[in-house]
Amino acid sequence: MPAVSVIIPNYNNAQFLSERINSVLSQTHQDFECIILDDFSTDNSREIIESYAAKDKRIRYYISDFNSGSPFIQWNKGVAMAKNELVWIAESDDSASPEFLEKLLDLHKHPGIALAYCQSNRMNEVSLVKGNWKTFTDELDENLFANDFVLGGMNYIRSFLIYRNTIPNASAVLFKKDIYQSVGGADESLLTNSDWLCWLKMLSTNTIAFTAAPLNNFRYHKNSVIAKHTGKISNTYKEQYDGSMRKKFALYCREKNIHLPASVKKQNKTYISYDRGNKGLFLFRSGHKQKGLAAIINASFFPGFTLGYLRRLVKGISL
Secondary structure, eight states, X not given: OOOEEEEEEXXXXXXXXXXXXXXXXXXXXXXXXXXXXXXXXXXXXXXXXXXXXXXXXXXXXXXXXXXXXXXXXXXXXXXXXXXXSEEEEOOXXXXXXXXXHHHHHHHTXXXXXXXXXXXXXXXXXXXXXXXXXXXXXXXXOTTGGGSOEEEEHHHHIIIIITTSOSOOOGGGEEEEHHHHHHTTSSOTTOSSXXXXXXXXXXXXXXXXXXXXXXXXXXXXXXXXXXXXXXXXXXXXXXXXXXXXXXXXXXXXXXXXXXXXOHHHHHHHHHHHHHHHHXXXXXXXXXXXXXXXXXXXXXXXXXXXXXXXXXXXXXXXXXX
């Protein structure tokens, strides 16, 4: 099996860092390099990283002189440093089963695979597993995600990825470096959803593989990105909604002459219209009433605007 480059981006996750590094070092597939990127942490992350690097020659580490402000900058930096064809971005607050690499490497034996990923467990702050993420895809297809599959990328986009990010955790993914870089890597201008955009681009002309085995432990804690952006409108509209990401995906496909099925185009426009209305609500609630109302009205001229959605908008304005 080929060698793998494991990238561990870290910022102030000292309390989880040893568990993460140990889960990498205990993989049944041992042919890998490990690149740890610390984004100017203010906790004792550096001491932990240096202690592991001193014991294992496969570990290289780099400490930033300032905080980049974006995990996606660290992603691109790490991928550029990677020496191997296959890359695993192992987020520093997650962990994995020992068979993670072995199983996902086996999936990469199928031709044309851009990325392979596994089901993820839901893990809390004290490393207790509280179910898995299959419930996240059940309303899209309850049966498919109960089994392993290999699927054409555009079919996967049309059925799943255009609706929501059905690959919710990068730690569950093993991808090809050259394909990642060929689509421009992660978009550093997006604070969130850049992973989603990257998967969309990579799969628009390639194939995806999935295993239903929950080999990745996706940790949910109070400082995690998903905790900060779930269940409410955040302090800035840009951090909450996905309209900008969807517009970038449509533009990318036009520039690359990638044919998007009509159903994908329609669904993308539908969600962009929802996003426009949500932006209007955010601006209205923030005191930008004229601009907010204009955004809500503009949403009515896009596909997907319905009376039900209008009722939600009106209810939102009345809050």
